[in-house]
Amino acid sequence: MRPLLELERITVDFELGRRARLRALDEVTLHVDAGETLGVVGESGCGKSTLGRVVVGLVRPTSGTVTYAGTRIDCLPPREFRRWRKHLQIVFQDPFTSLDPRMTIAASVGEPLGSFGSGENAAAIEERTVAILERVGLGPSLLGRYPHELSGGQCQRAAIARALILQPDLVVCDEPVSALDVSVQAQIVRLLAELKTEFDLSLMFISHNLAVVRLLSERVLVLYLGRRMELAPRERLFTRPLHPYTRALLASVPVADPAVERARERPNVGGELPSPLSPPSGCVFRTRCPLAIDRCARERPRLEEVEPGHWVACHRWAEAP
Amino acid sequence: MAMLEVEALNVLFTTPQGKVAAVRDVSLEVVAGECLGIVGESGSGKSQLFLACLGLIAPNGRASGSARLDGLELLDLDERALQRVRGARASMIFQDPMSALTPHMRIGDQLAEVLTTHRALSRRQALARAAEVLSLVQIQEPERRLRQYPHELSGGMRQRVMIAMAILCEPELLIADEPTTALDVTVQAQILDLLRTLTAQLNTALVLITHDLGVVAGLADRVAVMYAGRVVEQGTVADVLGAPTHPYTCGLLDSVPHLRAALEPLPIGIPGQPPDATVVTSGCAFVERCGYGDAVCRVERPVLRPLAGREIACHHPRSQH
Numbered sequence: 001m002r003p004l005l006e007l008e009r010i011t012v013d014f015e016l017g018r019r020a021r022l023r024a025l026d027e028v029t030l031h032v033d034a035g036e037t038l039g040v041v042g043e044s045g046c047g048k049s050t051l052g053r054v055v056v057g058l059v060r061p062t063s064g065t066v067t068y069a070g071t072r073i074d075c076l077p078p079r080e081f082r083r084w085r086k087h088l089q090i091v092f093q094d095p096f097t098s099l100d101p102r103m104t105i106a107a108s109v110g111e112p113l114g115s116f117g118s119g120e121n122a123a124a125i126e127e128r129t130v131a132i133l134e135r136v137g138l139g140p141s142l143l144g145r146y147p148h149e150l151s152g153g154q155c156q157r158a159a160i161a162r163a164l165i166l167q168p169d170l171v172v173c174d175e176p177v178s179a180l181d182v183s184v185q186a187q188i189v190r191l192l193a194e195l196k197t198e199f200d201l202s203l204m205f206i207s208h209n210l211a212v213v214r215l216l217s218e219r220v221l222v223l224y225l226g227r228r229m230e231l232a233p234r235e236r237l238f239t240r241p242l243h244p245y246t247r248a249l250l251a252s253v254p255v256a257d258p259a260v261e262r263a264r265e266r267p268n269v270g271g272e273l274p275s276p277l278s279p280p281s282g283c284v285f286r287t288r289c290p291l292a293i294d295r296c297a298r299e300r301p302r303l304e305e306v307e308p309g310h311w312v313a314c315h316r317w318a319e320a321p
Numbered sequence: 322m323a324m325l326e327v328e329a330l331n332v333l334f335t336t337p338q339g340k341v342a343a344v345r346d347v348s349l350e351v352v353a354g355e356c357l358g359i360v361g362e363s364g365s366g367k368s369q370l371f372l373a374c375l376g377l378i379a380p381n382g383r384a385s386g387s388a389r390l391d392g393l394e395l396l397d398l399d400e401r402a403l404q405r406v407r408g409a410r411a412s413m414i415f416q417d418p419m420s421a422l423t424p425h426m427r428i429g430d431q432l433a434e435v436l437t438t439h440r441a442l443s444r445r446q447a448l449a450r451a452a453e454v455l456s457l458v459q460i461q462e463p464e465r466r467l468r469q470y471p472h473e474l475s476g477g478m479r480q481r482v483m484i485a486m487a488i489l490c491e492p493e494l495l496i497a498d499e500p501t502t503a504l505d506v507t508v509q510a511q512i513l514d515l516l517r518t519l520t521a522q523l524n525t526a527l528v529l530i531t532h533d534l535g536v537v538a539g540l541a542d543r544v545a546v547m548y549a550g551r552v553v554e555q556g557t558v559a560d561v562l563g564a565p566t567h568p569y570t571c572g573l574l575d576s577v578p579h580l581r582a583a584l585e586p587l588p589i590g591i592p593g594q595p596p597d598a599t600v601v602t603s604g605c606a607f608v609e610r611c612g613y614g615d616a617v618c619r620v621e622r623p624v625l626r627p628l629a630g631r632e633i634a635c636h637h638p639r640s641q642h
Binding site: 043044151152153154181182183184185186187189190193208209210211212214215238248249250251252253254255256257258259260261262266269270272273288 | 362363475476477478505506507508509510511513514532533534535536537538539558559562563572573574575576577578579580584587588589590591592594595
């Protein structure tokens, strides 16, 4: 069966002034199946947010194609793209800035129905708004409130309700829990997991937090400086990562158990992200990679399927200890 | 002897919405060479507690109680005396190095200013010492960095400069407020290693304020967990994080997803929202979110008392497994 969403060799360049060009995504190909959650992880500047925006049509790719349910949607004029918007929704990181401060929660959550619905009247819109808000855990007493009267967690629930009210097929979640306190993060992750099953959603779950991505994703894509480093089913990526960058990422995450945290080996990647304005030649990770050799500077590694479903872009993956 | 002794410290803000008690009756101490972790969610008072110690709270705030730095009562000092303490005997590292450094001053001038102010060094001597300390925080080519502006440095590099600035005068007390929250995880690991090495080398008392339990597990010797302005559990990291007894500490630890934990069930988080700081209750502030609260918890505030090698403020402590 054909995947719900297919991205083919997506490249996004941002022009910064006359001479500088920032390549945010470099030939990224991926697909998301119906009902599947694809996790996208990487550090700042890896292109993960740009990727999510390309999917929902907020950023136009410089080259490459986006195909949704068999239809190419990346080059549609805005008027025609409107037809697809209700199928593709997004939840942003900061719920305070993604909700209009001058609109009540009910107005913000119900607005998509007015714009993209099938001509429901005000009473029907209100009924569905109340129902979806209740489903995400917000009672009717919050309907008339404004975002500043709500906590971060409550605002994020409202943002999720707004994304779901049109019954989309795919929701991009761009760091949906990163701005929240840890006790509230867990509530939202749980809610997303329930909603995914209940509404039969596909999710693109974008986060820098590997442990959160692991909870929700069936497959995980690791990005670095706009390129795909590794793509694998969840269990493989977390138990047998092959790319040196994925291994470094996993090794860098602190563990809340003091006995484990003090005994573990420190990651051996030094340095910091190179400037995306002048990325290294060959493999972009080579400047920080403990396994880099001359070839890595000369030749850009291709993403290869080294085991069924497990893709790696590294000349040296087989050398990993 | 304790380097910092905080006793019955209260911080009260007067706002248009009424009085807000940010810190309530907190007592704790840190000895030289030790790292005390302060854990809590947003609004728990963890930052205000230490800002108050250094006389840095907003003008509508008032601190009462006692905070002694090596016997010197900080709350009695006037602004001039506080200026002689800050940066020299006690320094602070802030979360966001971009906004904590002056954007229009060269790194060298910002660092030298600390030394010409506190140590009566000439500008030339100060710059030489600044270069030394930049090497100490593992910055390559320190002389070149001294001539640069903050925007020319990466996030991790700026945080190293912040740390260098904080340790220039070899302070007895170093307060790091979310020092790695703004950084990528691979860079976070490097900065934590640096803090670990430096504090051992300089025998500094380190206070590490963070919401990240993993960071505390790796770096701190003891930890104090704060909720709604109060310390609810404190003890060694091994006791408190390894075998928590306060329901809030248990809830926090259960909220954090682990890379190696079972996927089912999903972390449950803590139900509800943190309490409104303008509301004064007579009982336990956590009762509304606690699964074990009863009538006693609603009327009688639990006091910190010794239990199982740590201190805990709870009527119904969890037994350790």
